[in-house]
């Protein structure tokens with residue numbers, strides 16, 4: 001990527017955010033950037049792409065790479081997610097390992113810690129969700145984090161309340177090399193409009209479904225038409241793997257898809273700042289998670 005601006009006294013660089021699914025990586029990235037760059041849910045494996053979120057200060061630019069949660073690959077989708085994590089870690093200037101204070105540090109975290117110890121970048125640890133943990137539990141998590149012998153600095157934070165986050169940001173900025181900015185100061189993310197809109201729809205699906213359904217759903221935006229300066233028409237398809245999942249997503253009398261559509265339209269209107277007509281449909285696409293060409297087209301690489 002070519003640097004686009006900046007004088008001789010700025011710092012800028014990339015920090016990859018790694019950690020188990022559901023520890024709060026995307027929530028933390030959104031909080032630091034100060035805008036919603038990644039969707040969030042209480043289901044594991046919400047993030048499927050490496051998302052660059054850009055935070056810019058007076059003389060620094062911190063590009064956070066929000067990564068999918070590290071896991072054992074099961075299909076082409078999760079294999080791509082895992083490969084992407086490894087590539088991004090190798091390319092970053094630093095890595096932030098996010099742990100969950102509420103749950104403590106387990107085998108999944110230790111697996112990632114081993115992966116990171118092999119990466120040629122400095123590692124910082126954030127112990128997240130301290131708002132949901134009492135003092136003894138936080139102390140035990142900080143102690144277990146130190147025993148990973150991976151990071152010079154360990155920060156207790158709450159991505160939800162913002163507690164501890166400014167000190168973490170200050171430290172991450174201090175790790176950045178000197179150099180010009182990569183993004184304009186007003187840009188928050190590197191994602192295409194199509195992906196951003198599809199993700200806002202998927203977020204509403206995740207908020208309303210359980211068990212295997214969240215993992216079986218992907219959203220494809222087929223059309224974005226700026227009909228007037230204040231009106232955008234969007235057509236999107238909710239892809240799923242089986243007829244029974246399709247039935248769940250449509251719901252009785254179409255109630256589920258209607259509720260997803262209303263909430264997604266509101267979220268998109270907030271994001272675009274215009275009125276939106278959203279047309280949603282549900283389609284079965286068997287084994288889409290194993291379909292390499294579709295994954296290419298969906299920008300999951």
Ligand SMILES: Nc1nc2c(ncn2[C@@H]2O[C@H](COP(=O)(O)OP(=O)(O)OP(=O)(O)O)[C@@H](O)[C@H]2O)c(=O)[nH]1
Pocket residue numbers: 019020021022023024025026027028039040041042043044045046047048067068069070128129130131132157158159160161
């Ligand atoms: N109480 C509390 N909840 C949090 C905090 N950070 C994140 N969460 C919640 O934890 C859940 C997972 O958050 P995400 O940001 O989607 O987690 P993630 O690590 O990006 O997950 P994947 O993308 O699946 O790897 C959501 O329900 C968040 O609202 C926190 O500091 N405190």
Ligand SMILES: [Mg+2]
Pocket residue numbers: 025026027038039046047066067068069
């Ligand atoms: Mg995420």
